[in-house]
Amino acid sequence: GAVVSQHPSRVICKSGTSVKIECRSLDFQATTMFWYRQFPKKSLMLMATSNEGSKATYEQGVEKDKFLINHASLTLSTLTVTSAHPEDSSFYICSAMGGAETQYFGPGTRLLVL
Amino acid sequence: QKEVEQDPGPLSVPEGAIVSLNCTYSNSAFQYFMWYRQYSRKGPELLMYTYSSGNKEDGRFTAQVDKSSKYISLFIRDSQPSDSATYLCAMSDITGNQFYFGTGTSLTVIP
Numbered sequence: 001g002a003v004v005s006q007h008p009s010r011v012i013c014k015s016g017t018s019v020k021i022e023c024r025s026l027d028f029q030a031t032t033m034f035w036y037r038q039f040p041k042k043s044l045m046l047m048a049t050s051n052e053g054s055k056a057t058y059e060q061g062v063e064k065d066k067f068l069i070n071h072a073s074l075t076l077s078t079l080t081v082t083s084a085h086p087e088d089s090s091f092y093i094c095s096a097m098g099g100a101e102t103q104y105f106g107p108g109t110r111l112l113v114l
Numbered sequence: 115q116k117e118v119e120q121d122p123g124p125l126s127v128p129e130g131a132i133v134s135l136n137c138t139y140s141n142s143a144f145q146y147f148m149w150y151r152q153y154s155r156k157g158p159e160l161l162m163y164t165y166s167s168g169n170k171e172d173g174r175f176t177a178q179v180d181k182s183s184k185y186i187s188l189f190i191r192d193s194q195p196s197d198s199a200t201y202l203c204a205m206s207d208i209t210g211n212q213f214y215f216g217t218g219t220s221l222t223v224i225p
Contacts, residue, residue, distance in 0.1 A: 006157070034213075044158070044202070044215050046213075093157045093158070103148075103160075103204075103213060104160060105150070105157040105158045105159065105160070106157050107156060107157045108156060108157040
């Protein structure tokens with residue numbers, strides 16, 4: 001089956017620093033990747049949709065200058081949380097889609113900003 | 115009205131019980147229907163995927179789609195403690211350009 005990896009799985013950083021999270025589709029080419037944020041006991045919240053080679057489309061209320069998304073290739077998308085603050089602490093999940101069928105999710109990255 | 119409605123539970127059942135999880139939706143354009151299972155502190159994993167109406171069975175899991183009622187279900191037979199997780203329904207239209215998720219139902223299977 002399709003496999004999506006995320007790195008790192010867990011990161012702790014100081015307030016004000018930037019953190020980059022990688023999302024890779026390991027055995028298929030992902031034309032579209034999605035970035036989600038999940039708060040405790042809440043469902044997934046879509047942050048942005050990225051298509052390879054073009055700018056990401058951000059959902060309403062998501063700051064594009066704070067959450068930088070780069071989808072440089074068909075197997076890699078990155079999310080950079082710039083100048084992270086404690087309120088950015090969350091579980092970030094990516095998913096990848098190769099066709100019009102369904103999404104395959106990465107294992108998630110837990111970010112803790114001190 | 116939300117695009118997708120799902121009872122968050124929590125749902126608690128004894129081992130061996132049949133579990134029924136449901137979602138309703140409002141957009142008649144939805145064609146792809148999915149169920150994800152998410153264990154605590156993990157990313158969601160695709161459990162079942164169906165296109166349009168009908169049933170699909172995979173082991174102890176059966177997914178049902180009733181487009182006329184805009185209602186989808188996931189049945190788990192002979193439930194096991196390892197089935198304890200949050201189950202998310204998701205759906206999209208034919209383009210697959212956007213997915214809509216339910217809030218997830220938390221299930222606990224008691225040994």
